[in-house]
């Protein structure tokens with residue numbers, strides 16, 4: 205109540221917003237070092253499962269990143285070289301990203317869950333020159349190192365490993381005097397592999413401007429951050445969401461990060477930390493909130509929490525409702541891709557509509573179009589696209605690196621195509637329907653899986669579900685739901701019928717799942733997204 209937001213009037217900001225992009229920009233020099241002018245400004249508050257707590261200021265981060273930039277240079281890393289950064293939420297991750305940016309190397313983060321085969325795929329594809337990782341991944345990497353001759357520098361944190369440089373040693377030896385590279389706003393800065401929800405991961409390359417400046421809107425308007433905030437983003441450092449919400453977004457605004465370093469996500473422990481530490485803003489995947497609301501939330505209070513957001517997957521209205529009842533906070537959805545900054549969001553000043561992704565981000569001309577590139581009328585489903593002519597928006601990636609054909613195929617006429625389907629309502633709110641490939645065609649109808657999944661999860665027996673098409677002799681295809689049951693429920697024919705009736709009641713009856721299978725788990729990407737493609741292939745006998 206009485207909260208003033210960074211964006212007071214959506215229409216006014218959207219209309220007047222313009223980015224100013226300088227010829228040269230370097231986030232380490234232009235942002236981190238500016239905050240570092242204040243000796244005690246907090247950059248991160250880090251805790252681990254063993255009770256260890258570390259607080260780091262921007263000044264400390266600035267100094268260490270200079271030492272590491274010198275050390276990397278000594279190791280033979282040059283501006284433009286790719287540095288694979290495969291860590292958990294270790295403090296070194298933030299230090300290394302800053303060091304790479306400072307020296308003009310291209311940092312390529314990845315999750316520690318990558319297998320030896322994944323590591324080889326990435327090192328080869330990116331022609332990485334250096335890898336910074338932990339001892340477990342170092343061992344995995346050693347098993348394929350011979351096949352990755354481009355990697356000349358190997359650096360390990362936490363413990364020494366034979367044949368690897370030890371991070372602490374090289375940082376201690378590095379000088380803290382380093383001239384920050386004068387990087388062009390068009391140069392490559394950060395390289396992310398996409399989640400691989402639909403196929404093999406793609407390498408999306410961002411410049412020193414597209415993410416580092418483009419995430420201004422993500423941090424200031426959607427995360428609504430200020431200098432006195434303590435922001436917690438519960439996401440693995442290997443995915444673009446970390447750059448959005450654990451690096452550029454918050455640090456543009458001068459907020460401090462809260463970081464919980466842990467081997468596995470435990471909803472109860474996370475809720476306990478959220479209650480114990482003065483976290484003001486929270487960002488998590490919808491899956492995280494889905495797990496939260498299955499806990500007994502009445503056990504906790506969150507005295508400092510003022511703003512919650514989710515992104516990465518569709519956010520079911522049911523979850524927003526349950527979280528709001530428990531905490532008073534409305535989860536504000538945000539939509540975007542590895543390839544982009546926030547494209548649209550339920551910005552805090554907008555009246556929320558549960559189940560909608562909100563309105564386009566300032567600086568992004570986002571719309572819903574038909575197959576010919578024409579904007580479709582409100583309440584008509586189409587492709588979500590970004591207008592790129594006459595102006596290409598800043599927050600869009602430069603390219604799929606080394607894949608010019610693939611890059612070209614993402615653009616059509618004046619548009620960049622996201623590959624997602626949605627409709628806009630009469631007031632310009634976007635409503636997600638599904639990924640283009642996930643939309644189900646049955647008896648002449650088009651059905652988005654998200655709406656059916658959201659209807660299912662409103663039933664108390666359903667913890668999570670995934671909806672895909674399944675072959676049917678008469679109809680060609682029908683809707684099929686894979687359902688994980690909430691504790692205490694047993695799957696049987698009676699429940700199947702009950703769930704079908706429930707969906708018929710809460711959504712248009714033709715959308716109800718004619719087939720339902722109860723499962724213990726759903727196939728997911730390592731980042732936790734449901735891989736409907738796998739279920740669909742299984743159904744259609746292509747697995």
Ligand SMILES: Nc1ncnc2c1ncn2[C@@H]1O[C@H](COP(=O)(O)OP(=O)(O)OP(=O)(O)O)[C@@H](O)[C@H]1O
Nearest residue numbers: 398399400401402403516517518538539540541542
């Ligand atoms: N708020 C949201 N609501 C619905 N879907 C979302 C939302 N945010 C992101 N998404 C989905 O996630 C996609 C972006 O995810 P990401 O860039 O991690 O790669 P991916 O598409 O999952 O993987 P790949 O491109 O490798 O198949 C979007 O295109 C959209 O389908």
